[in-house]
Amino acid sequence: MQYLKLDHLVHYIQHLDNFKYPGHLLTLQQGGQHEKLGTYNRLAYLNNAYIELIDVYKPDVLQKIIKTDEGRVSFPSKIVQDNYAQGLKTLAFRTQDIEQLKLDLEKKDVEVIGPVNMQRENMKGDKTSWKLLYIADPDYRVKPPFFIQWNEQEDTRNEKLASLRQNEFIIQSVELTSTEREHTVNKWQRWFDMEIINETESVTTLKLMGDEILFNISDGNDSGYKSVTIKDNKTTSPYTLIIRGLSYKFIAD
Structure with missing residues (x-):
């Protein structure tokens, strides 16, 4: 499988229009609306990935879309599944060839949905487009990360975002819990070709082959x-x- 990288985190926040990070620690950029899903976002670009803050502006649209095959695995579906509890809902891994990735997963007998064409439009009318691929396996304890391919060359996109990134902030790891840690670890290894970096009686640390960010999966009651x-x-x-x-845990470099 091709190398994947963490592209962004999806953090659901209610009343996003009025939200700011404490002390404006992380600068928020204008995102846009996902009209197909009834959601909108704001974006905090860091050195090696970004944080997508998302809210719902048309609950009826989202409620309707998650009843479809595509919608039930879509990135905001966890908002409804969690009864609109705020928090980090899922992650996106970036790929350069989403069609080949789909073939690679299907060869592993992993059921997928997509690629799905997406776009958002900001207040100026500027449109950004991308493709998404979702894992449709219903047997998971944690909503699995999904895959994204931006519809522009990576160098072009990086150049466009360079002035927006807060390069002093670097995502080092993401921590999650699972009621069945071994089950989740096995799934993530199979789905994403992750390698185990460290393992104790209660925590397994995984890493993508093409990225340095760590994923710490711990035993948990949920x-x-x-x-x-x-x-x-x-x-x-x-x-x-x-x-x-x-x-949000900040550590000194």
């Missing part, structure tokens, strides 16, 4: 994404912010 650890090159001591159902 399953879900719990925290993100971010290196802050401008701090000398660690600090933690609990923001709308997600723990």
Whole structure:
């Protein structure tokens, strides 16, 4: 399978129009609306990935779409499944060839849905488009990450986003729990060709072959994404912010 990288995290926040990170620590950029899903977003670009803050502006549209095969696995479907509880809902892994990725997964007998063409439009009328691929396997304890391919060359996209990135912040790891850790670990290894970096009696650390970000899967009484650890090159001591159902752990580099 081709190398994958973490592209972004999806953090659901209610009343997003009025939200700002404490002390404006992370700068939010204008995103746009996903008219097909009834959601909209704001974006915080960091050095090696970005955080997508998402909210729902048409609940009836989202409620309707998640009853379809595509909708039930779509990235905002977990919002409804969690009864609109705020927090980190899922992750997106970036690929350069989503059609080949689909073939690779199907060769492993992994059921997928997509690629799905998506776009959003900002207030200026500028459109951004991409393709998504979802794992349709219903037997999971944590909503699996999905795949994204942007409809522009990576160098072009990186150049366009360079001025928006807060390069002092680098995502180091994502922490999640599973009621059946071994089950989740086995799935993630199979789906994403992840390698085990470390394992203890209660935590397994995984890594994508083409990325340095770690994924720490712990035993838990429930399953879900719990925290993100971010290196802050401008701090000398660690600090933690609990923001709308997600723990942001900042560490000194």
